[in-house]
Amino acid sequence: MKFAVLDFETTGSQTTDRIIQVGLVIIVDDTITDRYTSLVNPGISIPSSIISLTGIDDDMVSDAPELETVMAHMVPLLQDCVLVGHQIAFDLAFLQRALDEHGYFSFDGKVLDTIEALRVLFPSLSSFQLSLVCQAFGIEHERPHQADSDAEVTALIWIRCLMRFQQLSLLTLQRLSMVFDEVTTDFGWFVREMITFKEMFPGEDVQTGQNYRQFSLAVKDWGEEDPPREDKDVLAMPDDFASFYAQLKLALKERFKDYEDREAQETMLAEVETAFEQERHLMIEAGTGTGKSLGYLIPALYYGLKHDKKMLVSTHTINLQEQIRERDIPLLMDLFPIGFRAAVFKGRSHYLCLRKFEHKMGQQDFEYGKEDRLTAGQMLVWLSETEHGDDEELHFSGKGSQFWHTVASDTDSCLNRACPWFKKCFYHRARNNASTADLVITNHSMLFTDTKAESRLLPSYKHLVIDEAHHFEEVASKHLGIEVAYGAFVGALWWLYKDSRTGQLPTLSLRLSKADNDKGLAWSKAIDTLLPGLLHLKEEWDELTDLLYQLVASRSDPTQSESGQLVYRLKSENKPGQWDKLLVLEENMYLKSSEILKKLDRLLSEVKDQQEVLDVAGLVTDISGSVKELYRQRDNLHFFMALADPNYVYWLEAGSNKSKSLQLISVPLDVSPMLQEHFFEAKASVIMTSATLSVGKSFDYTCEQLGLDTTAPDTKVKTVQLQSPFNYRQQALVAIPRDFPSIRGNSGEKHFLAELAQSLAEVAVETMGRMLVLFTSNRMLKLTHAALKEKLSPFGIGVLGQGVDSSNRSKLTRLFQNNSASVLLGTSSFWEGVDIPGDALTCLAIVRLPFQPPNHPLVEAKMENLKKLNLNPFMKLSVPQAVIRFKQGFGRLVRTTKDKGIVIIYDTRVIDTSYGKYFLYSLPGPKIEHMPTTQLVGRIKQWMGESEI
Ligand code: SF4
Numbered sequence: 001m002k003f004a005v006l007d008f009e010t011t012g013s014q015t016t017d018r019i020i021q022v023g024l025v026i027i028v029d030d031t032i033t034d035r036y037t038s039l040v041n042p043g044i045s046i047p048s049s050i051i052s053l054t055g056i057d058d059d060m061v062s063d064a065p066e067l068e069t070v071m072a073h074m075v076p077l078l079q080d081c082v083l084v085g086h087q088i089a090f091d092l093a094f095l096q097r098a099l100d101e102h103g104y105f106s107f108d109g110k111v112l113d114t115i116e117a118l119r120v121l122f123p124s125l126s127s128f129q130l131s132l133v134c135q136a137f138g139i140e141h142e143r144p145h146q147a148d149s150d151a152e153v154t155a156l157i158w159i160r161c162l163m164r165f166q167q168l169s170l171l172t173l174q175r176l177s178m179v180f181d182e183v184t185t186d187f188g189w190f191v192r193e194m195i196t197f198k199e200m201f202p203g204e205d206v207q208t209g210q211n212y213r214q215f216s217l218a219v220k221d222w223g224e225e226d227p228p229r230e231d232k233d234v235l236a237m238p239d240d241f242a243s244f245y246a247q248l249k250l251a252l253k254e255r256f257k258d259y260e261d262r263e264a265q266e267t268m269l270a271e272v273e274t275a276f277e278q279e280r281h282l283m284i285e286a287g288t289g290t291g292k293s294l295g296y297l298i299p300a301l302y303y304g305l306k307h308d309k310k311m312l313v314s315t316h317t318i319n320l321q322e323q324i325r326e327r328d329i330p331l332l333m334d335l336f337p338i339g340f341r342a343a344v345f346k347g348r349s350h351y352l353c354l355r356k357f358e359h360k361m362g363q364q365d366f367e368y369g370k371e372d373r374l375t376a377g378q379m380l381v382w383l384s385e386t387e388h389g390d391d392e393e394l395h396f397s398g399k400g401s402q403f404w405h406t407v408a409s410d411t412d413s414c415l416n417r418a419c420p421w422f423k424k425c426f427y428h429r430a431r432n433n434a435s436t437a438d439l440v441i442t443n444h445s446m447l448f449t450d451t452k453a454e455s456r457l458l459p460s461y462k463h464l465v466i467d468e469a470h471h472f473e474e475v476a477s478k479h480l481g482i483e484v485a486y487g488a489f490v491g492a493l494w495w496l497y498k499d500s501r502t503g504q505l506p507t508l509s510l511r512l513s514k515a516d517n518d519k520g521l522a523w524s525k526a527i528d529t530l531l532p533g534l535l536h537l538k539e540e541w542d543e544l545t546d547l548l549y550q551l552v553a554s555r556s557d558p559t560q561s562e563s564g565q566l567v568y569r570l571k572s573e574n575k576p577g578q579w580d581k582l583l584v585l586e587e588n589m590y591l592k593s594s595e596i597l598k599k600l601d602r603l604l605s606e607v608k609d610q611q612e613v614l615d616v617a618g619l620v621t622d623i624s625g626s627v628k629e630l631y632r633q634r635d636n637l638h639f640f641m642a643l644a645d646p647n648y649v650y651w652l653e654a655g656s657n658k659s660k661s662l663q664l665i666s667v668p669l670d671v672s673p674m675l676q677e678h679f680f681e682a683k684a685s686v687i688m689t690s691a692t693l694s695v696g697k698s699f700d701y702t703c704e705q706l707g708l709d710t711t712a713p714d715t716k717v718k719t720v721q722l723q724s725p726f727n728y729r730q731q732a733l734v735a736i737p738r739d740f741p742s743i744r745g746n747s748g749e750k751h752f753l754a755e756l757a758q759s760l761a762e763v764a765v766e767t768m769g770r771m772l773v774l775f776t777s778n779r780m781l782k783l784t785h786a787a788l789k790e791k792l793s794p795f796g797i798g799v800l801g802q803g804v805d806s807s808n809r810s811k812l813t814r815l816f817q818n819n820s821a822s823v824l825l826g827t828s829s830f831w832e833g834v835d836i837p838g839d840a841l842t843c844l845a846i847v848r849l850p851f852q853p854p855n856h857p858l859v860e861a862k863m864e865n866l867k868k869l870n871l872n873p874f875m876k877l878s879v880p881q882a883v884i885r886f887k888q889g890f891g892r893l894v895r896t897t898k899d900k901g902i903v904i905i906y907d908t909r910v911i912d913t914s915y916g917k918y919f920l921y922s923l924p925g926p927k928i929e930h931m932p933t934t935q936l937v938g939r940i941k942q943w944m945g946e947s948e949i
Pocket residue numbers: 352353354355356409410413414415416417419420421422425426427428
């Protein structure tokens with residue numbers, strides 16, 4: 001087969017725009033056989049934005065051939081080719097116009113898009129941007145946004161796609177062909193061609209895994225595995241941890257030739273092990289570079305194996321969980337003298353339900369058309385690769401997450417042992433692995449889901465390590481709170497009944513009506529009588545949502561909230577006037593839904609008796625799940641509207657102009673009693689660790705948040721702050737421009753932003769980019785982005801902004817690292833978890849101290865509560881919260897012993913106020929200086945020029 005890979009550079013994307021460069025690469029089978037490229041004289045001036053994107057200017061094209069000449073070269077090459085391109089619709093439109101203008105027939109061959117192919121064939125690929133795909137595939141992309149270079153790399157990517165196609169089993173291809181129609185889609189046609197090829201050459205069919213129920217799978221049956229060790233192995237382990245660790249260290253030194261003892265890590269190992277031995281809780285702050293995860297994994301495994309105890313480790317982020325799974329556990333499995341088992345166990349909705357997916361494929365139920373088909377195709381290929389069935393291995397685009405939601409595992413609709421997929425089930429496998437593992441790695445959300453499910457999900461445990469513990473309280477609030485979202489309520493209804501064709505109930509009704517059985521017919525009729533009630537419920541929910549939205553829209557000012565959301569807090573002692581009317585509406589919904597759900601319950605229990613005969617077992621289970629979900633939604637709504645629990649904070653939240661984005665949120669004001677009950681009183685030993693637990697060298701704030709009392713004589717809690725392994729005094733300079741303007745006053749912000757852009761630009765020129773700027777406000781970020789871009793473009797320094805150039809943190813970080821002369825502006829998620837070691841980051845700028853907005857309902861309620869207790873809410877809550885975030889931000893700068901850099905704090909409150917010292921005193925010992933803004937650049941130059949560390 002012959003492919004023509006095409007790329008155009010143009011003066012823009014409108015129909016009046018012109019082609020300025022052509023890149024064409026011809027592939028025969030899977031080899032590049034020909035290339036054609038040319039600049040094109042467009043006959044019009046090239047806009048400056050295109051010049052800066054492509055590097056092609058008017059001078060370069062002034063002597064280039066006109067399009068007519070170029071087309072005369074191109075058209076013969078396109079003969080009998082399948083046209084391929086990266087986002088080909090754009091190039092195809094220009095091609096068709098060019099053909100038409102110069103008297104050629106339109107291109108009527110097949111057209112394939114590499115983005116579509118990549119989505120399906122490489123399900124884990126995290127970005128489809130051409131240069132990032134090249135990076136993932138190790139393809140050198142010499143000149144991005146130049147047609148010859150873009151066409152060349154697209155051709156190489158397409159060859160990778162062809163190779164991947166060939167690796168797929170015939171069964172996967174046949175499944176794909178059921179998803180992509182060969183008549184209406186060229187992708188479907190190509191899948192068919194691949195099937196024909198495989199059928200003609202059966203030897204080419206690579207069986208990567210096994211076939212089960214007409215699916216090609218990588219996963220095998222789960223079940224009993226050989227024990228990882230014998231009892232005598234455990235007995236042979238040294239009885240004291242110090243001797244054990246001395247042995248392990250020898251193995252580490254043998255493995256890593258440049259291994260160096262880290263004092264802080266050794267202290268941590270000993271503290272953690274002692275805490276387990278003495279059955280105490282430990283709060284231990286360990287900064288970057290400590291080797292924190294090994295600092296707790298080694299003693300946890302030693303203690304667990306020696307005493308035959310199950311050990312749990314919980315993280316907040318997926319990144320850390322993956323790092324433990326991919327890096328630390330394999331290392332320890334190699335080094336430990338005896339075998340052990342470790343398992344990752346996440347929340348149930350992370351695992352694919354194979355039964356639901358099979359059903360979906362059978363029904364060809366694709367609500368979002370092409371989007372859903374692409375996701376289904378992606379998952380079919382993924383099934384031939386995955387052993388975990390975990391959604392985090394997949395990169396979803398568009399509506400992919402919604403599709404996942406329809407096929408994710410869940411308790412209510414699980415057939416358990418009666419399921420034909422049970423022995424391959426990803427969730428049950430993960431659960432079984434967790435129950436037999438010595439060490440279980442999970443996440444904070446899962447810990448709380450387990451407590452809510454009365455400890456029925458996680459295996460029983462008494463020893464727990466909580467990493468990233470500074471998030472523990474906040475995750476507890478979120479999970480122990482109750483939330484009703486407009487979409488989730490509607491989703492629960494639509495699962496059951498959307499219209500006469502879609503939904504579980506019409507499907508069941510149809511199946512029952514076809515049963516050769518009087519009862520079936522009667523049940524089918526009974527279902528039909530319930531359907532109007534469900535529709536009516538949806539109308540009432542719409543009405544209630546509209547009224548609640550009007551309420552939040554009339555009482556809230558989106559400019560006051562950082563996210564631009566409408567937020568309105570509700571208080572039981574001060575309900576809005578119209579609340580009673582809303583309550584009547586909700587009461588009605590409650591009664592009607594109860595009636596329908598009860599009838600459905602009764603009906604389902606009758607049908608259940610004959611579900612096997614009628615072959616509707618799966619459907620009945622799914623409907624029972626949806627019914628339970630609707631009960632939950634009904635109860636949550638009822639709880640919210642009553643505003644009755646004084647321990648909860650209630651608020652409404654919505655996007656401006658979008659009533660359908662309404663959320664009703666209720667969160668416990670204080671989660672510490674529950675943390676006490678389920679963790680600190682129930683567990684023998686809980687280790688809490690993070691790089692940011694203390695404020696001004698004290699753990700009081702974090703202990704109070706978690707309800708821990710370190711001062712009681714019989715306290716079980718010990719706190720330890722480890723020395724950082726970095727020499728911060730030589731590695732980091734904190735510079736505070738002491739005359740920097742304040743943001744206060746009428747024109748304060750405008751003046752502040754102008755000075756900020758000016759100062760950042762001067763510093764960025766000195767450091768040649770390599771600068772991360774942390775904001776607390778999206779709006780300020782956007783305004784600074786525009787101003788800074790203008791100032792830095794003459795110096796060839798790029799500016800990347802979160803929410804401007806992309807919202808994807810990893811993508812922005814990668815772009816920043818790949819382009820050393822750039823400045824990255826980030827908010828929220830950039831304050832922590834971003835790891836940019838080495839020269840790529842030299843300067844970190846903190847724009848304003850990261851105080852939480854005091855008008856957020858939960859913060860406001862907590863402050864009120866502190867006031868009631870005669871405590872100062874600013875000092876007790878706002879300052880410590882901000883200090884912890886500030887420390888997180890500061891931690892972005894120095895990631896290894898070789899890093900050296902500057903932190904600039906554009907907020908004079910840090911030196912002008914009495915609380916400012918808490919921020920500076922909490923840092924791990926950098927050099928701190930303040931100076932007039934005019935001396936900033938000179939000092940930076942001097943500091944960076946000082947002797948190497
Ligand atoms: S056992 Fe349950 S979760 Fe697993 S595939 Fe079957 S129904 Fe889905």
